[in-house]
Amino acid sequence: MKPVEVYILSGFLGAGKTTLLQNILSQEKQNQRKIAVIMNELGEVSIDSNAVDKDTPLKELLNGCVCCTIQGQLEVQLDNMLREYELDAIYIETTGVAHPIEVLDSCLSPIFAEKLSVQAIITIVDAMRWESRSSLSIQLRKLLLEQVQHADIILLNKTDQLSEMKKANLVAEIQALNSKSKLLMTEFASVPLAQLKPMQKPLKRHHEQTHVHEHLHMRTYVHTFNKPVSLEQFEQFLKEMPETIYRIKGYITFTHSELPFLFQYSYGMPLYMKEQLKRKNTLVFIGENLNHQQLVADLKALELND
């Protein structure tokens, strides 16, 4: 039997991995290929899984980063996928702080030698984040660089926010770091599937391990609101919260609206999308050295002030 193609989607928190996955899945559906998804999220609840439609087999690895705490689980999930479904391809969306090589290692395990064929590590780079990476900690900067260096295909995303001149500078910088990869510029990760074929297949590569909890000090906090909150006060909270909170996602209901909003925040940019169904009002916060106590107090205060 033909081995199942595997694509590893990597990229920093909020770079656009889920947006890319949605674009890919709708194109794969048109091509009538059988696709499965493995998602790894840092928080203990999944927000992104709603982005995958019900017909697509989905396995989730929650509350850990594939690269350190749950690499073994990834192998088990891959094995389960192969037993349960007849597939053409599996897409693995890693957490924004995963090292793609660890994921690659799991897929290249001898138990999958005949069954999986890893096609590419696709790294999506948030153009704005890349530009201002000097404000990140050394460990995170290193991770960003390595995600680029180990990619077979690089999507320079969010280019809608860059001038032509800045685009040219970024392209030159990224090509200097990894001249072997294919580099594409995208807005909202829009890319034809045919472009996601690498120039060469990934081989086993080595890197220095950077683990989420040990070195990056990356933490998550999951907060559930018991009642709607004021939009105005929530926006004030966003303005005042520490810059080391890089990513927030989840559902939130405001006093002015019955239905919740899907809330996305990355690199200082909030985005609200109205939902059609009631959802649990849970937000996942991801950041470096999170001060849990302060966060809990600030979020609880939003409910009291209402």
Ligand SMILES: Nc1nc2c(ncn2[C@@H]2O[C@H](COP(=O)(O)OP(=O)(O)OP(=O)(O)O)[C@@H](O)[C@H]2O)c(=O)[nH]1
């Ligand atoms: N302006 C702009 N926003 C974008 C673009 N691509 C994605 N976004 C937005 O950026 C936010 C994060 O996108 P996601 O696709 O959820 O990012 P992600 O990498 O999956 O995030 P994590 O899973 O938390 O690491 C969302 O609000 C997207 O709508 C783009 O090209 N331009």
